[in-house]
Amino acid sequence: MPRIVDHASRRQDFIRAACETLLEEGYANTTVRAVAKRAGFTTGALVHYFGDKDELIRRALDYFGTEQRERMLRLERELEGRAALRAVVADALPTDLDSQRRWRIWMALWYHSEESDQMRAEQKRRYREWLGRISRMLEQSVKLGELPASVEIRAEARAMVAFVDGLGVQFLMANSRLPAAKILAMLDTYLNRLYAKP
């Protein structure tokens, strides 16, 4: 009976607008008004699709996560063991403008998960997934004989994640002046040591 509009797709429009705003204006400037405007609406429309701002932001961050996960799953399917690990981690590392913006989002998420319980939960979930993914590739390396069975999978995964996150931070702090080649060289040095025959 009433005016017909695809609820789900309109929601997606707002989520996309929120993503763009986050990337281009930063977290602090991502207000409901700004997002609504970018989507071509006003706050009146936006609030019909999201309970509150936090939900909108969480959906947007979810969108980033999904994108990244899909890229990684693709790499994981095509490769295995050390090669897969190398590819997945290299994809996560900040090597171009796009990943630089992704890292800005991550940092904002880290920071704000201090305040919002829901966000912290979401963030923990994502970390677990990320650790699990790396752990699985390390286990595969053990099965393939690339790594000795004595390697402590969980600790190694944690260390790897720390390495990646730290490089992300440094990249942002260095005003993105860290050349991709250097970052990848550091990754290879790291992997060479991890995979060194004892």
Added chain:
Amino acid sequence: MPRIVDHASRRQDFIRAACETLLEEGYANTTVRAVAKRAGFTTGALVHYFGDKDELIRRALDYFGTEQRERMLRLERELEGRAALRAVVADALPTDLDSQRRWRIWMALWYHSEESDQMRAEQKRRYREWLGRISRMLEQSVKLGELPASVEIRAEARAMVAFVDGLGVQFLMANSRLPAAKILAMLDTYLNRLYAKP
């Protein structure tokens, strides 16, 4: 003629209050009103000692930096080479409640240096210092014969800093549930590989 009050020491009072507020309430809740109240005054008094809020915050962060630097210099003086590196990095790693709070501040600083040019400058300066400190200890290791001359000092320092920063992030995300022993074990694994005889 006028009422006498030690300008410098009163300033320090406010700076200390700002530090405490940052640590206990977090960056977002560190308002001029909150800091003034904690110092036992109101905003009217505070603004007589600082041009604006940004200056106050920068002074407070400076205070943290100075504290940490002094601790590190002490360790650097007492030890040398690998032992010094291990001690300094272990001190920086998040192993107790105090360092946890310090890491919260660091993350806030990272995040907000996206917006304030002055803060970003301050932050860059601190990173350079931190990289320089580690580089010097690595060079000392080379001189002591602990490391081969072929090691790429700058890249290794960067990797080390990344490792530390990443662990700091993970510590915060894990709700400080990462036991100190595990973190130190990861550091030692890292150092063992770096200092392994080829």
Added chain:
DNA sequence: CCCTTGTTGTAACACTTGTTATATAACGAA
């Protein structure tokens, strides 16, 4: 054609922020 129902825009609300203006209090010099 009208009416119902979901959509959207407008505007107000309540609150918080940093900053500024101004009044009051304190204290030493004259």
Added chain:
DNA sequence: TTCGTTATATAACAAGTGTTACAACAAGGG
């Protein structure tokens, strides 16, 4: 004591926030 200067408190201001209330609108069914 009185005055002048400074320190401090109080209060207002302007801007910006998320949220809410409400009116206007659109479009398909009767």
